Each structure stands twice: as C-alpha cells, then as structure tokens.
Amino acid sequence: MTIPQKEQSRTAEKVLRVGMAGCGWVSEHHLRAWSNLAGRAKVMCLADPVKEKAAARAAQFNVPRCFGSLEEMLDSGEIDVLDVATPRETHAAAVRAAAVRGIPVLCQKPFAPNLAEAEAVLEEIRGRTRLMIHENWRFRPYIRQMRAWIDQGLVGQVTQCQFNLLNSGFVPDAEGKLPAVLRQPFFADVPRMLMMEILIHHVDALRYLFGPLELLGAWLGKSTAGIRGDDSAAVLMRTQSDAQAAIVMQATMTAVGLPTRSPDHFQIFGTAGTIVFKDGLLRLLGPHSREITFDLDEAYRSSYRDAIAHFVDRLADGKEFETNAEDNLETLRLVEGIYANGLCEFQS
Structure with a gap:
C-alpha cells in the first residue's frame, strides 16, 4: 500500500x-x-x-x-x-x-x-x-518461537501440521447457559461463528508459520441450539511450497466433559524434528531437542502489546505492516473458501 x-x-x-x-x-x-x-x-x-x-x-x-x-x-x-x-x-x-x-x-x-x-x-x-x-495471534510468543525454529532448520522440511482446539464452551451448564456466550454474548447471534470469529486467528497464524496455503476440503458443523453459527470445524489445507505439507485443523466447542476454554494445541512434523505445543509447554523433539514454558495469560496479553507496538513502529519508520490489508485478504480468502465448501450452510 x-x-x-x-x-x-x-x-x-x-x-x-x-x-x-x-x-x-x-x-x-x-x-x-x-x-x-x-x-x-x-x-x-x-x-x-x-x-x-x-x-x-x-x-x-x-x-x-x-x-x-x-x-x-x-x-x-x-x-x-x-x-x-x-x-x-x-x-x-x-x-x-x-x-x-x-x-x-x-x-x-x-x-x-x-x-x-x-x-x-x-x-x-x-x-x-x-x-x-x-490480527494478533501470530504475535503470541510461542507462535514466534515455532517460526524461529522452523526458519533455523531445526525441524527440517515440514511434512505435516495438526492443530486442535477442543473445548465445551457451547455445552450448556447446570443452568442451561453456554459458558462461551456468558463470556462474550455476541457469540450467540453471529451467523458465522467458530471459523470467522475464532479460527480465523489460527488460519492467519498457520499462514505466518508456513507461507501461502491452499484449501483442499472443509466441513463445518452446528449442534448447539443457543447460537446461530458454526460450532465445529474440520479443515484440510496444504502448503504451496515445492515440498508440500498437509495442514489439518480440528476444532469443536461442543466437547462434553472437556474444559470450557482450551489453549492452542499444535503438532508440527518435519524431516529432522517435531514441534509440540500444548498447555503452555513448547517442545522441540529430535536431535536439537529443547523446551520452553509459556505463561498463557501473559502470552495473551503480550500479543496485544506486540501487535500494537508493531503498528506504532511501522508508522514511525514507514515500513510495511506485517498484517496489512493485502495480507489479511489471503486469510479471508481461505475462510470464505471454508464456508463455501463446508457441509453446513450458513447465512453470510
């Protein structure tokens, strides 16, 4: 721009x-x-x-x-x-x-x-x-660290990534109320919910980690009576690099018995190592093994701080924003494709 x-x-x-x-x-x-x-x-x-x-x-x-x-x-x-x-x-x-x-x-x-x-x-x-x-998710410190390990060649050629977000945010509690809606009431009324409101962050983060992505298939589901939009998703993408890798996303907010909120769970498999992030612990497995523990609440706060600081930095130096409008269009194209290809039909 x-x-x-x-x-x-x-x-x-x-x-x-x-x-x-x-x-x-x-x-x-x-x-x-x-x-x-x-x-x-x-x-x-x-x-x-x-x-x-x-x-x-x-x-x-x-x-x-x-x-x-x-x-x-x-x-x-x-x-x-x-x-x-x-x-x-x-x-x-x-x-x-x-x-x-x-x-x-x-x-x-x-x-x-x-x-x-x-x-x-x-x-x-x-x-x-x-x-x-x-789009602050990619500014979370564990996402930045995963990208650094990939860029340093510590996992070799990435062959697959699996991302899971599984919780019971849309499972009625003892009073029949939805915990996720109690936290953010507008969740009940948006026709495009899980993919457009939450998983859009992760699609952007996956693009940050692996570069351009191509959508291969998607399924969207809805089983919650108290909301209008989607509450479950399964998405298959692949990287557009010469050595293509599969990117698999699985998410539901209707998992009975699980916590009402859940942190990100990433597994990245490569020819030289594996990255696993779960419950705040980031591990690099293989010949260059190491691990880092992240405070998830602080990681959340820092994503806002670092995104806003980036905005101010780029205004000062005149360089391009990492998440400029053109970049965000690529995320939106994938999200639109997921809604178009999902088995459930939702109003736009």
Whole structure:
C-alpha cells in the first residue's frame, strides 16, 4: 500500500494521539497494550454509542475525552490514528471514515464482513491512508518461537501440521447457559461463528508459520441450539511450497466433559524434528531437542502489546505492516473458501 509522505512525517515526529472506537470487552486489552507505549503514544479519545461504556473505560484508563460517535471523534482534530475495536460488522465503515480523513487505522479482524467487501474497501482506501489489521495471534510468543525454529532448520522440511482446539464452551451448564456466550454474548447471534470469529486467528497464524496455503476440503458443523453459527470445524489445507505439507485443523466447542476454554494445541512434523505445543509447554523433539514454558495469560496479553507496538513502529519508520490489508485478504480468502465448501450452510 502506498504510504502518504505527509502522514509518515506526522506520525514519526511526535507522540501519537490515539482515538479508539468501541468500548466493549476487547477494548480493555487494547487500552492496556496502549498504556505500555507511554512516551510514544497516548489514547486521548474514546468513541462509543453507549455513553456509560465509554465513561467507564475512560475512568479506568484515564482517557481525557469521550464521544458518542466515531465521526465526531474523527472530526475533532484531537487524534492522529484510529484503533477500531467495534463489532466486526462496523469495521468497514470505520476504516472508510478514517481513510476519507487520511487517518491511519489499526482495525480488529476482519476489516470487512466478507471477502468481496474487504476487496472493495481496500481499493477505496488505497493511497489515502495506512491500514493494519489487528490480527494478533501470530504475535503470541510461542507462535514466534515455532517460526524461529522452523526458519533455523531445526525441524527440517515440514511434512505435516495438526492443530486442535477442543473445548465445551457451547455445552450448556447446570443452568442451561453456554459458558462461551456468558463470556462474550455476541457469540450467540453471529451467523458465522467458530471459523470467522475464532479460527480465523489460527488460519492467519498457520499462514505466518508456513507461507501461502491452499484449501483442499472443509466441513463445518452446528449442534448447539443457543447460537446461530458454526460450532465445529474440520479443515484440510496444504502448503504451496515445492515440498508440500498437509495442514489439518480440528476444532469443536461442543466437547462434553472437556474444559470450557482450551489453549492452542499444535503438532508440527518435519524431516529432522517435531514441534509440540500444548498447555503452555513448547517442545522441540529430535536431535536439537529443547523446551520452553509459556505463561498463557501473559502470552495473551503480550500479543496485544506486540501487535500494537508493531503498528506504532511501522508508522514511525514507514515500513510495511506485517498484517496489512493485502495480507489479511489471503486469510479471508481461505475462510470464505471454508464456508463455501463446508457441509453446513450458513447465512453470510
């Protein structure tokens, strides 16, 4: 994406004044991450149509000003960059509104509700502003470490990767309530749930680990009465390198008897070694064996910190974002393909 010269100099020379749109659940993680960039960036404004939410977040993080709408905040002249943490159906409009005003954007994934609109948004904003997608899973330290071991040749040629996410988040509790919906109520109403809301992170992380991927087949299932969208998935992909490797994803949030939440479980097999990540323990098996234990809560927090720091770094030096809009389109193409090829049919 072309980087406007005026914007480069503006964002590199002073402490960035940040405006954040959306004061729901995820906004707390964004604001904690921004607070680690004191001296480089400061959240000056919040915008949310629910004034009570904005006021509560402003008091919690000492944010000077609140607005009742995104447009008011963008037109205030009080921000240099926009952080979009609103529901995903509003992302495209927020990106367009910032682009019209030449304001750089960090937008939660996905930056549009479907691939066609994402492509349209990208064409509309090209050359007008810079856009980074807040796809933070790949910034988790264990993902970065796996990539480092692969790049160092410690597993040889990768032949297969298996990823599992298995939990009981959509299994009714003793009161008939769904634990995952209690944590994030909007899960109940989105027509594209597990793949678009959660596994999209892992598709992006797998692309980061192995490069371009090709979808070979997919199945999506739904057995939970209390939600609209998919709650189970099985996906088969392969790498597009000369020596192709199989990428297998299996996920369900309806596994009776398992915990209501589950950490990532990766197994990467290569000609010279095997990488296993489970329950916070990352192991390299084979002649170069080693292991690292990660605090999963800290890994979660650091993914927000490192993604937002990357945004600020690239604004300062003018280099390309790792998760720019063009890159995110590749993730969206795979996700759209999975919905198109899955056995269950869901509204878009």
